[in-house]
Amino acid sequence: MLCQECQQRPATLHFTKIINGEKNEFHICEHCAREKGEMIPGTSGGFSIHNLLSGFLDFDMTGKTQSGGAAQAQQLHCEECGMTYAQFRKIGRFGCSSCYKHFDGKIDPLLKRVHGGTVHAGKVPKRGGADLQLQREIETLKQELQQRVEKQEFETAAQLRDRIRELELQRSQR
Amino acid sequence: MSDFAFTKNALSSWMKGEGKDSDIVISSRVRIARNLRSLPFPLVASEEQAEEVRQAVIAASEQAAEELGPMQPIRLEELNEIDRQVLVEKHLVSPALVNESREAAVVLSTDESLSIMVNEEDHIRIQCLRPGFQVKEAWERATSVDDALEAHVDYAFDDRRGYLTSCPTNVGTGLRASVMIHMPALVMTHQIGRVLNAVSQVGLTVRGIYGEGSEAQGNLFQISNQITLGQSEKEIVDNLEGIVAQIIEYERQARSRLVSESKIRLYDRVMRSYGILTHAAIIDGKEAAQRLSDLRLGVDLGWIEGLPITLLNELTILTQPNFLQKTFGATMNTSEKDMYRAQLIRDKLVKSKE
Numbered sequence: 001m002l003c004q005e006c007q008q009r010p011a012t013l014h015f016t017k018i019i020n021g022e023k024n025e026f027h028i029c030e031h032c033a034r035e036k037g038e039m040i041p042g043t044s045g046g047f048s049i050h051n052l053l054s055g056f057l058d059f060d061m062t063g064k065t066q067s068g069g070a071a072q073a074q075q076l077h078c079e080e081c082g083m084t085y086a087q088f089r090k091i092g093r094f095g096c097s098s099c100y101k102h103f104d105g106k107i108d109p110l111l112k113r114v115h116g117g118t119v120h121a122g123k124v125p126k127r128g129g130a131d132l133q134l135q136r137e138i139e140t141l142k143q144e145l146q147q148r149v150e151k152q153e154f155e156t157a158a159q160l161r162d163r164i165r166e167l168e169l170q171r172s173q174r
Numbered sequence: 175m176s177d178f179a180f181t182k183n184a185l186s187s188w189m190k191g192e193g194k195d196s197d198i199v200i201s202s203r204v205r206i207a208r209n210l211r212s213l214p215f216p217l218v219a220s221e222e223q224a225e226e227v228r229q230a231v232i233a234a235s236e237q238a239a240e241e242l243g244p245m246q247p248i249r250l251e252e253l254n255e256i257d258r259q260v261l262v263e264k265h266l267v268s269p270a271l272v273n274e275s276r277e278a279a280v281v282l283s284t285d286e287s288l289s290i291m292v293n294e295e296d297h298i299r300i301q302c303l304r305p306g307f308q309v310k311e312a313w314e315r316a317t318s319v320d321d322a323l324e325a326h327v328d329y330a331f332d333d334r335r336g337y338l339t340s341c342p343t344n345v346g347t348g349l350r351a352s353v354m355i356h357m358p359a360l361v362m363t364h365q366i367g368r369v370l371n372a373v374s375q376v377g378l379t380v381r382g383i384y385g386e387g388s389e390a391q392g393n394l395f396q397i398s399n400q401i402t403l404g405q406s407e408k409e410i411v412d413n414l415e416g417i418v419a420q421i422i423e424y425e426r427q428a429r430s431r432l433v434s435e436s437k438i439r440l441y442d443r444v445m446r447s448y449g450i451l452t453h454a455a456i457i458d459g460k461e462a463a464q465r466l467s468d469l470r471l472g473v474d475l476g477w478i479e480g481l482p483i484t485l486l487n488e489l490t491i492l493t494q495p496n497f498l499q500k501t502f503g504a505t506m507n508t509s510e511k512d513m514y515r516a517q518l519i520r521d522k523l524v525k526s527k528e
Contacts, residue, residue, distance in 0.1 A: 080214075081214045081218050083218065091217075092341065092342070093215070093217050093295070093340045093341050093342075094215060094217075094338075094339075094340055094341075094342070095214055095215055095217060095218040095340075096213075096214035096215055096218065097209060097211060097215075097330035097332075097338040100332060100335055100338050100345075101332075107342065110342055111335075111342060111345070111403060114342060114343055114400075114401075114403075115345075115346065115401045115402060115403035115404050116377075116401060116404055117401075117403055117404020117405070118334075118335075118403065118404065119334055119335075119403075119404060120332075120333075120334060120335055120336025120337075120345075120346045120347070120403060120404070121346075121404055121405060121406050121409075122336060122346060122347035122349070122405070122406045122407045122410075123317065123320075123336075123337075123347060123406075123407055124331070125324050125329050125331050126321060126324060126325075127324065127325075127328075
């Protein structure tokens with residue numbers, strides 16, 4: 001594919017811009033991109049996944065305007081590594097595991113946009129994660145119980161209920 | 175020049191194995207990101223802290239030696255620049271580990287199918303590679319390595335957010351599963367754009383073969399999951415496998431359509447490339463990748479006999495700029511590289527016919 005600007009060089013940058021809901025596709029070469037002032041990955045001051053992420057965070061801020069909320073957000077920081085929320089917004093990466101805790105109230109919109117979900121549903125470490133594993137198992141069993149009851153399969157449902165009780169007891173005894 | 179085992183052969187021994195659908199999927203890869211609980215992420219860690227991480231991870235890998243099998247820890251400063259880039263060209267480490275990381279290391283298995291990167295964007299990145307279409311198998315190996323390491327280090331984990339990572343795009347499972355897939359027929363029939371677009375709408379990403387920001391070379395693409403939070407590892411792997419299985423089917427259909435509708439033109443293209451590769455005196459990296467792609471297609475279609483697909487895999491890596499310099503033991507400028515590249519391909523292809 002040739003660059004849509006100069007029609008000479010091959011288009012090496014392909015991207016879609018959405019401005020106010022209007023979608024535009026671009027296929028251009030690096031040369032024209034630079035001339036047009038488009039952001040190019042790998043060049044200084046350029047565009048990266050992390051900038052993109054911080055864009056999501058900025059998005060979250062709009063609508064609520066730059067009142068006291070924004071000023072407060074600037075001062076929000078991680079007590080463990082000292083990274084401020086403003087820094088996080090700029091680089092799009094956390095400084096340490098405690099940042100997740102300190103910025104907890106702020107990152108849900110970001111996570112939702114990137115992943116669709118905000119709560120972990122996968123593997124749990126063997127050590128220290130045993131309780132969560134148990135809790136997961138109970139939740140799965142409860143869902144199944146619900147389905148069995150709906151299908152009026154009461155015998156299986158009763159077995160499931162007993163198993164859930166057993167696990168809940170185990171959990172409370174930890 | 176240094177003498178590390180990984181610099182001797184372009185083809186890692188794991189690549190010699192056979193995998194499912196290996197006419198289209200070159201390899202499958204799983205990478206999981208982990209961090210130690212008590213230390214800051216590499217982004218803000220001090221030199222001392224980064225060194226502490228490095229020692230802890232190398233020690234843990236040694237303690238887990240039984241589960242991990244034969245491994246060698248390599249601190250990146252032990253390597254010269256060419257050897258470091260060779261690690262990248264062989265896909266054993268990410269470009270970021272070599273180019274942007276401090277106090278970096280890789281613990282590498284002898285067959286090179288497993289590498290544990292230390293102090294990349296996260297403290298630990300476990301990477302597991304398999305030939306052909308074997309994402310599930312790669313995941314199973316990676317998760318067992320994860321368990322083995324976890325017995326000796328405390329991971330940063332949160333009940334709600336899962337495994338905590340420096341970049342929010344990896345949090346949760348920390349899992350990135352991918353396949354490297356050869357799609358010449360979809361490219362030739364201009365269907366690739368549609369396929370790639372569809373892929374991106376189901377939570378997957380397509381990249382060039384050297385990861386983020388790299389260009390697709392020789393019709394090779396890397397397809398991986400984007401979502402790491404809110405789905406289980408099994409869902410992520412199943413989703414990727416399901417979509418890739420469909421893409422494989424599309425590529426097969428496109429190939430058979432090309433063969434039935436314009437066989438002679440396709441045959442001409444393959445054989446021209448074969449001719450050029452066996453006779454050219456100068457060839458740049460991009461052309462080599464394209465011609466090797468044609469040749470691979472010719473082998474897959476049974477038009478070229480006696481040429482093992484592993485040789486093509488080997489040539490893909492051998493003809494990368496740093497591996498060339500390693501092979502010939504010299505520093506070269508671009509035009510010298512193009513000459514040596516042509517010579518190397520010629521020799522290898524002619525020898526395979528003898």
